[in-house]
Amino acid sequence: MNVFKEFFELPAEDKVSVYSNNLKRPCRLYTSSSNYDHENVHLWRDNLRHPCHPLEDCIKIWPQKPTRYREIVATYSIEAKKLGLRILELLSEGLGLGSGFFGDKLSESSLLSVNHYPPCPDPSLTLGVSRHCDPNLLTILHQGDEYGLQVFKDGEWIGVEPLHNAFVVNIGHQLQIISNNKLKSAEHRAVTNSRVARTTAAFFINPSDDCVIEPDKSLIDTNESPAYRPFQFKEFLLNYSSLMGNPEKCLEPFELHA
Ligand SMILES: O=C(O)CCC(=O)C(=O)O
Numbered sequence: 001m002n003v004f005k006e007f008f009e010l011p012a013e014d015k016v017s018v019y020s021n022n023l024k025r026p027c028r029l030y031t032s033s034s035n036y037d038h039e040n041v042h043l044w045r046d047n048l049r050h051p052c053h054p055l056e057d058c059i060k061i062w063p064q065k066p067t068r069y070r071e072i073v074a075t076y077s078i079e080a081k082k083l084g085l086r087i088l089e090l091l092s093e094g095l096g097l098g099s100g101f102f103g104d105k106l107s108e109s110s111l112l113s114v115n116h117y118p119p120c121p122d123p124s125l126t127l128g129v130s131r132h133c134d135p136n137l138l139t140i141l142h143q144g145d146e147y148g149l150q151v152f153k154d155g156e157w158i159g160v161e162p163l164h165n166a167f168v169v170n171i172g173h174q175l176q177i178i179s180n181n182k183l184k185s186a187e188h189r190a191v192t193n194s195r196v197a198r199t200t201a202a203f204f205i206n207p208s209d210d211c212v213i214e215p216d217k218s219l220i221d222t223n224e225s226p227a228y229r230p231f232q233f234k235e236f237l238l239n240y241s242s243l244m245g246n247p248e249k250c251l252e253p254f255e256l257h258a
Pocket residue numbers: 113115129134143148149188189190200202
């Protein structure tokens with residue numbers, strides 16, 4: 001995590017080249033959410049994000065400072081992907097799907113999203129990240145050593161205390177859809193604190209943009225019907241960002257009602 005902390009500690013002139021409000025820029029640093037101009041409440045965070053696949057191409061657009069950023073983050077992204085694929089392999093076995101089910105296009109892409117939440121003078125006024133479920137297949141989140149992550153369960157927000165060197169693994173919307181709601185994506189948010197900065201790194205394993213997502217036939221029980229229509233992953237992302245990840249609304253356009 002140190003290299004991420006070092007990135008955010010750089011003087012502004014070293015970060016300005018990656019700073020952008022243009023959603024189309026694949027590697028960018030921005031403040032609050034991707035919708036700064038239109039959001040009602042600004043989030044207390046800076047976010048650096050960039051794709052990690054294919055590594056040889058992506059690495060050329062990653063930050064050049066700190067000097068070891070590219071080398072360290074390349075190794076990190078390879079290992080995070082391996083871990084994610086191993087977990088997907090186990091989930092596939094648990095669901096009774098064939099080995100390699102989540103390989104190829106379903107898990108082809110990856111995106112690293114690094115959050116930095118500076119100490120917030122009044123944490124009651126805003127959040128670090130507002131409530132959402134991750135839009136992807138699976139997330140490998142390193143939340144560092146500072147508390148801030150909360151998960152919504154049984155009508156209340158429950159704190160997820162950081163464990164040193166442990167990852168939080170989040171099921172994303174796509175895994176919920178493919179499993180026809182057998183797996184549920186977890187609604188979560190990040191709160192801030194007034195004491196100390198918090199830096200977290202979310203490694204998102206994503207389907208490729210044109211990958212068609214739909215409930216797998218073998219996971220639709222005989223007394224069930226598919227809960228979602230087929231769609232391309234890019235269609236989901238477009239809808240998700242226009243709704244700012246609203247967990248009640250973002251599945252709606254893809255739902256089928258029996
Ligand atoms: O910073 C955190 O603990 C959570 C971040 C998160 O949920 C995300 O980046 O999707």
